[in-house]
Amino acid sequence: MKRMSFKGRGMRKKFIPLIVLVTVLICGCGTPEKELSGGSVFAFDTYMTLSYDTYSEESFEDIKREIGCLEETFSVTKDTSEIARLNKEKRINASSDVVVLFSKAIAASERTGGAFDITSYPYVKAWGFSTGEETVPREDELKELSAFVGYSKISVDGNKVSLSDDASVDLGGIAKGYLGDVLADKLVKEGCESGILSLGGNIRVIGKKTNGSLWRIGIRDPRDREKLLGVVEVEDTNVITSGGYERYFTDEAGNEYWHIIDPFTGKPANNGIISVTVIGRDGAMCDALSTGLFVMGEERAKEIYKSSDDFEMIIAMKDGRILVSEEISKAFTKDGYQRGRIEVVSGQG
Numbered sequence: 229m230k231r232m233s234f235k236g237r238g239m240r241k242k243f244i245p246l247i248v249l250v251t252v253l254i255c256g257c258g259t260p261e262k263e264l265s266g267g268s269v270f271a272f273d274t275y276m277t278l279s280y281d282t283y284s285e286e287s288f289e290d291i292k293r294e295i296g297c298l299e300e301t302f303s304v305t306k307d308t309s310e311i312a313r314l315n316k317e318k319r320i321n322a323s324s325d326v327v328v329l330f331s332k333a334i335a336a337s338e339r340t341g342g343a344f345d346i347t348s349y350p351y352v353k354a355w356g357f358s359t360g361e362e363t364v365p366r367e368d369e370l371k372e373l374s375a376f377v378g379y380s381k382i383s384v385d386g387n388k389v390s391l392s393d394d395a396s397v398d399l400g401g402i403a404k405g406y407l408g409d410v411l412a413d414k415l416v417k418e419g420c421e422s423g424i425l426s427l428g429g430n431i432r433v434i435g436k437k438t439n440g441s442l443w444r445i446g447i448r449d450p451r452d453r454e455k456l457l458g459v460v461e462v463e464d465t466n467v468i469t470s471g472g473y474e475r476y477f478t479d480e481a482g483n484e485y486w487h488i489i490d491p492f493t494g495k496p497a498n499n500g501i502i503s504v505t506v507i508g509r510d511g512a513m514c515d516a517l518s519t520g521l522f523v524m525g526e527e528r529a530k531e532i533y534k535s536s537d538d539f540e541m542i543i544a545m546k547d548g549r550i551l552v553s554e555e556i557s558k559a560f561t562k563d564g565y566q567r568g569r570i571e572v573v574s575g576q577g
């Protein structure tokens with residue numbers, strides 16, 4: 229089995245293009261502006277870079293403490309985390325972060341008809357995505373695991389969170405989005421008016437750039453990580469991408485398997501979508517939707533967009549088409565080298 233990308237190596241690759249990307253886009257416009265200072269940290273299994281106008285060493289230490297604290301709470305692989313404890317004991321008195329995040333995860337499951345489902349963890353584990361030891365599980369193994377999957381097995385009652393039927397959860401599809409919300413709120417409360425938080429595939433921007441113009445965020449081409457699909461101009465929002473290219477492996481026959489699992493089959497979602505970018509104010513919800521829409525496929529993703537008013541989307545298809553939702557289409561510019569057609573997805577009539 230040839231492993232194309234695994235944690236340590238894949239992460240470093242992820243780090244360099246992100247820094248380059250953000251730098252290029254920040255410097256890439258004519259008007260001089262105040263350089264934002266910032267720092268980097270490795271957490272949540274990825275490199276994170278945070279630059280903001282109120283940066284100081286002291287404030288960054290504080291931010292790092294906050295990130296460390298949430299990682300200690302949400303990590304599925306750290307034995308002592310609240311989530312590891314929940315997976316073991318099936319019932320815990322949860323912290324407010326876990327209660328809020330679970331409520332959002334359940335809401336996202338309901339919106340996506342179960343395409344986003346944190347109880348997919350047994351499948352994620354069987355494919356080896358949580359440990360970096362990727363393998364193709366047997367059909368009968370996946371069938372057995374299906375008894376443990378389904379978001380109706382989660383209940384939240386006050387601060388009591390419990391899992392029935394031996395279910396277990398993994399917050400990999402939503403935790404970084406929530407982290408972006410927490411950090412942005414904290415910085416804004418402390419007086420920050422301009423900042424960009426790059427949290428491994430998730431971008432949270434605060435306000436506008438220091439020269440008053442919009443942030444220009446590059447969206448990676450899922451077929452070639454050195455290239456761009458295009459650039460989107462935004463302010464005060466999240467730009468969150470889920471792509472098959474983020475973590476995948478290839479078997480001897482050349483089949484690619486990625487880490488976004490269809491909870492109804494137990495297998496990597498494979499419906500013609502190769503990346504989904506969701507743009508909106510609620511980072512946790514946008515993160516969950518990026519994973520959920522990837523699983524739902526083109527038609528259902530369009531339907532959910534039509535019945536929602538809290539997010540915009542940019543979806544790259546295997547056949548080269550780029551689906552761009554109506555509102556954000558005005559702010560999206562396709563990269564020159566992209567040959568595929570843009571299809572604008574209209575919203576509520």
Ligand code: ADP
Pocket residue numbers: 343344345346348352357398399400401402404428429430469470471474475487488489490491515518519523
């Ligand atoms: P990342 O930003 O880490 O690349 P995504 O936001 O796309 O990730 O979420 C993928 C992660 O979410 C997987 O690594 C796994 O932990 C978890 N996951 C996979 N499939 C699902 C699903 N259908 N619903 C919820 N979580 C999922």
Ligand code: MG
Pocket residue numbers: 400401402470514515516517518519
């Ligand atoms: Mg996600």
